[in-house]
Amino acid sequence: MPWETGTASPSNAIARALQWSACCLVIVLSLGILFVEFLGFLSSGNSYLKIFDGGNNQPHVPCYFIFGDSTADDGNNNNLSTLSKSNYSPYGVDFPDGPTGRFTNGRLMVDFIAQFLGFDEFIPPFENLTGQDILKGVNYASASSGIRDETGTQTGQIISMNQQLRNHLTTVSRIAQILKSKSAAKEYLGKCVYTILTGSNDYINNYFVPSYYNTSSEYTLEHYADVLVKEYSEQLKTLHSYGARKVAVFGLGLLYKLPEIVAVYGSNSSIFDTAVKLFNSRLLAVVYGLNAQLTGATFTYINNYEISETISTDGLNTTGTCCQVVEGEGLCISGSTPCSNRSQYAFFDGYHPTEVIYEANARRAYKRMLSSDALPYDISHLEKLDQYGVDDATFFHTKLFAS
Numbered sequence: 001m002p003w004e005t006g007t008a009s010p011s012n013a014i015a016r017a018l019q020w021s022a023c024c025l026v027i028v029l030s031l032g033i034l035f036v037e038f039l040g041f042l043s044s045g046n047s048y049l050k051i052f053d054g055g056n057n058q059p060h061v062p063c064y065f066i067f068g069d070s071t072a073d074d075g076n077n078n079n080l081s082t083l084s085k086s087n088y089s090p091y092g093v094d095f096p097d098g099p100t101g102r103f104t105n106g107r108l109m110v111d112f113i114a115q116f117l118g119f120d121e122f123i124p125p126f127e128n129l130t131g132q133d134i135l136k137g138v139n140y141a142s143a144s145s146g147i148r149d150e151t152g153t154q155t156g157q158i159i160s161m162n163q164q165l166r167n168h169l170t171t172v173s174r175i176a177q178i179l180k181s182k183s184a185a186k187e188y189l190g191k192c193v194y195t196i197l198t199g200s201n202d203y204i205n206n207y208f209v210p211s212y213y214n215t216s217s218e219y220t221l222e223h224y225a226d227v228l229v230k231e232y233s234e235q236l237k238t239l240h241s242y243g244a245r246k247v248a249v250f251g252l253g254l255l256y257k258l259p260e261i262v263a264v265y266g267s268n269s270s271i272f273d274t275a276v277k278l279f280n281s282r283l284l285a286v287v288y289g290l291n292a293q294l295t296g297a298t299f300t301y302i303n304n305y306e307i308s309e310t311i312s313t314d315g316l317n318t319t320g321t322c323c324q325v326v327e328g329e330g331l332c333i334s335g336s337t338p339c340s341n342r343s344q345y346a347f348f349d350g351y352h353p354t355e356v357i358y359e360a361n362a363r364r365a366y367k368r369m370l371s372s373d374a375l376p377y378d379i380s381h382l383e384k385l386d387q388y389g390v391d392d393a394t395f396f397h398t399k400l401f402a403s
Helices: 010-043 109-116 131-136 161-179 182-189 201-207 221-241 259-293 304-310 355-366 393-399
Strands: 064-068 193-197 246-250 298-302
Touching (some): 064 109, 064 161, 131 161, 161 221, 193 221, 201 221, 201 259, 259 304, 304 355
Parallel strands (some): 064 193, 193 246, 246 298
């Protein structure tokens, strides 16, 4: 019997049946994938509740060590007899644990860098370390500290860069004990990332405080930059001798734009800009020099000045402070109420940025937007290098994380 008009032929019916079956198969497979992902979510312990949403990914490097001043201090000054501490409100108003000693409303630049490196917890301060915590890294930074030992001492006790290095040597010895040998510790430490943010206080809390320090009468700005960077260079060599290989050295930022500097120095604040440029140019040369001189060295310079100058601040208050500050000190008044629109402020107090600025700077330090942001490497490149300048990501994951 011929098929009537408007009815499907056997071949058309078979084709439609196959299309329908394929469609159902796609739906079933999609639902299966979603179900597997859901089971994975349930077994992950709700990873979104972690400090960082790193999931089950392992850190890109075994450990992260932090040196510096108040832009990196996460609590090392808390128990010192000093004015330079911030373990009180309104500091930490946006931080998960509240006031911890961080000089901002939330996270620091080094906290974001730790996140970008794949760590799901903050790097703890040296003062709070116990047991094998040191294997993931240590934060040695101390507010008001600098390259020179005397820097910042007018505020009370501080942990100078030299003392931070001595503290790190203690850590190195403890890691050697945990790993059962110095050679194993050396190999382990050579895979870690190190960041250093220091030098600002050698001007803010030294050279430009003639009532307490005599450096400005002893040195011109040019000579002081020479002396300062020479001492810094020796400190970097010491760090290298302790096993550090992947080291990101941050240049100084826009000190002349800090609200407290502007309030105190007015139009004369430009002298800080002159000082910063003298320091940074010398520091960049040192970084390249160390890479040429030291075995296995992979130092890199993070151009904090240019990053700070070129990040978008559209819609931000870049002159005022989010918190009420103590006159003549620049730190937040204890217990005061900060601004409610903190994401719209560049500065939390008279010296320190808000979390939104720290995050923007950290992103550029980790993955440069401009070629001049980081020289010769950004941190995302630095983390992958071995002591011969070769990408060691495969070696690291297969050997150090085998267990």
